[in-house]
Amino acid sequence: MAGGRILGSIIVAILVIAAVAGVYLYMAPQPTPSKTEAKLSVLRIGYQPSWHHASEFVMVEKGWIQKVTGLKVEEKEFPTGPPEMEAFIAGELDIAYVGAAPPIPALAKGMKAKIVAITNTEGSALVVRPDFEYTGPQSLKGAKIGCYPPGSIQDTVLKHWLKAEGLNPGVDVEIVAMGPREQVESLRAGAIDGIFTPDPMPYIAVTQGYGKIAVDSSDMWPHHPCCVLLMSENLIENHRELARKTLALHIIAQEYVGKPENRSDVVGIVAERLGLSSEVAEKFPGVTKFETDPHSPEWLEGIDMMCKVHHELGYTKTTEGKLIMLKSSDIVDVELYDEALKLVPKLKKEIGLSG
Numbered sequence: 001m002a003g004g005r006i007l008g009s010i011i012v013a014i015l016v017i018a019a020v021a022g023v024y025l026y027m028a029p030q031p032t033p034s035k036t037e038a039k040l041s042v043l044r045i046g047y048q049p050s051w052h053h054a055s056e057f058v059m060v061e062k063g064w065i066q067k068v069t070g071l072k073v074e075e076k077e078f079p080t081g082p083p084e085m086e087a088f089i090a091g092e093l094d095i096a097y098v099g100a101a102p103p104i105p106a107l108a109k110g111m112k113a114k115i116v117a118i119t120n121t122e123g124s125a126l127v128v129r130p131d132f133e134y135t136g137p138q139s140l141k142g143a144k145i146g147c148y149p150p151g152s153i154q155d156t157v158l159k160h161w162l163k164a165e166g167l168n169p170g171v172d173v174e175i176v177a178m179g180p181r182e183q184v185e186s187l188r189a190g191a192i193d194g195i196f197t198p199d200p201m202p203y204i205a206v207t208q209g210y211g212k213i214a215v216d217s218s219d220m221w222p223h224h225p226c227c228v229l230l231m232s233e234n235l236i237e238n239h240r241e242l243a244r245k246t247l248a249l250h251i252i253a254q255e256y257v258g259k260p261e262n263r264s265d266v267v268g269i270v271a272e273r274l275g276l277s278s279e280v281a282e283k284f285p286g287v288t289k290f291e292t293d294p295h296s297p298e299w300l301e302g303i304d305m306m307c308k309v310h311h312e313l314g315y316t317k318t319t320e321g322k323l324i325m326l327k328s329s330d331i332v333d334v335e336l337y338d339e340a341l342k343l344v345p346k347l348k349k350e351i352g353l354s355g
Helices: 002-027 051-061 064-067 081-089 103-108 152-162 180-189 199-208 233-238 240-258 260-274 297-312 333-348
Strands: 042-047 072-077 093-100 115-120 124-128 144-145 173-178 194-198 210-217 225-234
Touching: 042 051, 042 081, 051 064, 051 072, 051 093, 051 240, 051 260, 064 240, 064 333, 081 093, 081 103, 093 240, 103 115, 103 297, 115 180, 115 233, 115 240, 115 333, 124 152, 124 199, 144 152, 144 180, 152 173, 152 194, 152 297, 180 194, 180 199, 199 210, 225 233, 225 240, 233 240, 240 260, 240 333
Parallel strands: 042 072, 042 093, 144 173, 144 194
Antiparallel strands: 093 225, 115 225, 124 194, 124 210
């Protein structure tokens, strides 16, 4: 009998403990899926009004990215790279078609993103007033040049070139930060002597008669990195299959853009997206060179050079204000590209392309 009472007491105690634990677990705050773990329903893409980003236009306009990912696509246009990076830092974008330079200062401050592919190299030009006598870099001494904001590709290339030619940017040559619309208005009004700007802006200026091309960026810095595909770490780490598919589509779109048999289609898409006249659109791709593979040793050397230039210009500071120098290995993810490449044949079939 005593043994039975003891056993009964033990059972009651266990039941009481279990009940208390159950109440505690019920009342305790339950973990909820983090924002990064939540399933995405929208893919947010940033781009700029340049045909450097033709592959983005093609992917969206032909419905490839919507079909393959099953997601709604939200695009946002930015005049230049620095404000696009501000939006990226604020968590407003998952993907950015942007110059290779603007992410560098943002990454120094801790932005969670990686460059996963090349979009293009070169593709910008110095355009001067028709009456400006350009005879070489030294003829720019005392000139006033409109350029994209500090930290942009154009700012980086122009300042690097001027210094290499023995000119002091900001002293020998006045550089005024401005977006594409301001560049057009200022050059047309004769308020500045020239603009350093990406395709198709040089051809617009020439066609409309308010500018002439003085020098291409390919002559300033041969094969310099220009635009890239940037992805958030959230997309890469927490939605890797989606990241792979999107990158694979970028590879496919870049190939599509470069094929002569697709030129008419691509030119039509670019003209509509950028509001170009047929005369300007027919200049496509201009001096823009479309590339994709981030393994390119020459391109990676160019990224390292851009990191060095940004360090010299004092752009790469941490949030604490400490100046640091990044390397290509810090900001480029080649592994995702290798994974995406394997999906290309399958996705080509899915969107109805052969070869």
